[in-house]
Amino acid sequence: xxxxxxxxxxxxxxxxxxxxxxxxxxxxxxxxxxxxxxxxxxxxxxxxxxxxxxxxxxxxxxxxxxxxxxxxxxxxxxxxxxxxxxxxxxxxxxxxxxxxxxxxxxxxxxxxxxxxxxxxxxxxxxxxxxxxxxxxxxxxxxxxxxxxxxxxxxxxxxxxxxxxxxxxxxxxxxxxxxxxxxxxxxxxxxxxxxxxxxxxxxxxxxxxxxxxxxxxxxxxxxxxxxxxxxxxxxxxxxxxxxxxxxxxxxxxxxxxx
Numbered sequence: 477x478x479x480x481x482x483x484x485x486x487x488x489x490x491x492x493x494x495x496x497x498x499x500x501x502x503x504x505x506x507x508x509x510x511x512x513x514x515x516x517x518x519x520x521x522x523x524x525x526x527x528x529x530x531x532x533x534x535x536x537x538x539x540x541x542x543x544x545x546x547x548x549x550x551x552x553x554x555x556x557x558x559x560x561x562x563x564x565x566x567x568x569x570x571x572x573x574x575x576x577x578x579x580x581x582x583x584x585x586x587x588x589x590x591x592x593x594x595x596x597x598x599x600x601x602x603x604x605x606x607x608x609x610x611x612x613x614x615x616x617x618x619x620x621x622x623x624x625x626x627x628x629x630x631x632x633x634x635x636x637x638x639x640x641x642x643x644x645x646x647x648x649x650x651x652x653x654x655x656x657x658x659x660x661x662x663x664x665x666x667x668x669x670x671x672x673x674x675x676x677x678x679x680x681x682x683x684x685x686x687x688x689x690x691x692x693x694x695x696x697x698x699x700x701x702x703x704x705x706x707x708x709x710x711x712x713x714x715x716x717x718x719x720x721x722x723x724x725x726x727x728x729x730x731x732x733x
C-alpha cells in the first residue's frame with residue numbers, strides 16, 4: 477500500500493473513532509450511570525393528551541409518565557386498552573404523542589380532533605388511573621402491553637400542562653454508551669499513532685531515485701609528463717643568524733711566503 481493510501485485509511489479510522497467516542501460520551505452524559513432516559517414536551521393548551529402504544533411500548537422496559545399542571549391545577553392520568561381508550565375519547569381535540577427524538581430528547585406530538593371529551597374518570601374501562609394537584613405520575617410495567625394513556629382532568633376537560641415527561645430506565649444503555657466511548661478512543665488512538673509512524677518513516681528508495689554513479693577515471697598515462705608542482709625543501713634559519721663566509725683557499729706560493 478502506498479504512503480498516500482495508508483494516510484487516507486488511517487485518517488478514516490481516526491475520524492470514525494472520534495465520531496464513535498463523541499456519540500458514546502453524549503449518550504452517557506444524558507443517560508447517566510443508571511441508564512435513565514427522559515423525554516419531555518409542552519402540550520398545547522385546550523387539548524387532552526393521548527399517548528399511543530408506539531411510544532409507551534416501544535421498548536421492553538418500564539416507563540414512567542409524569543404530568544405537571546400550571547399553578548397547581550388538577551391533572552388526571554388513566555391507562556386502558558387501545559381500543560377502549562379510542563372508543564371513549566373519540567374525535568375529541570387531543571395532542572397525540574407519536575414518538576421520541578433522541579437528538580433533542582423531546583417527545584414528538586401531533587394535533588388531532590376537534591370535539592370535546594366526555595367525563596373520563598367515571599368510565600369503568602380504565603386499568604389504572606391516578607390524579608393529583610399540580611403533578612400526577614403513572615408507571616407502566618409493560619406487562620399488559622399494548623396500552624394507551626390519556627392525560628386530562630377527571631371531568632374530561634384538558635389539563636393546563638406545563639410539562640409532560642416520559643422516562644425509561646435500562647442499564648444496558650449505559651453499558652452500550654461506555655463501550656462506544658472506549659472503542660472510539662481506542663480507534664482514534666490507533667489511527668493517530670499510525671499516522672505518526674507513516675509521517676516519520678523514510679520513503680522507500682527505488683532504482684530511479686539512486687543518483688548517477690560517478691564516472692570512473694582512467695589511470696594516469698605513464699608516458700605523459702609529470703605536471704605536478706615540484707616540492708622543494710627549504711631550510712629555515714633562525715632569525716639573526718648569518719651563514720659563515722668561506723675564505724678562499726691560499727695558493728701554494730702565498731704559503732711559501
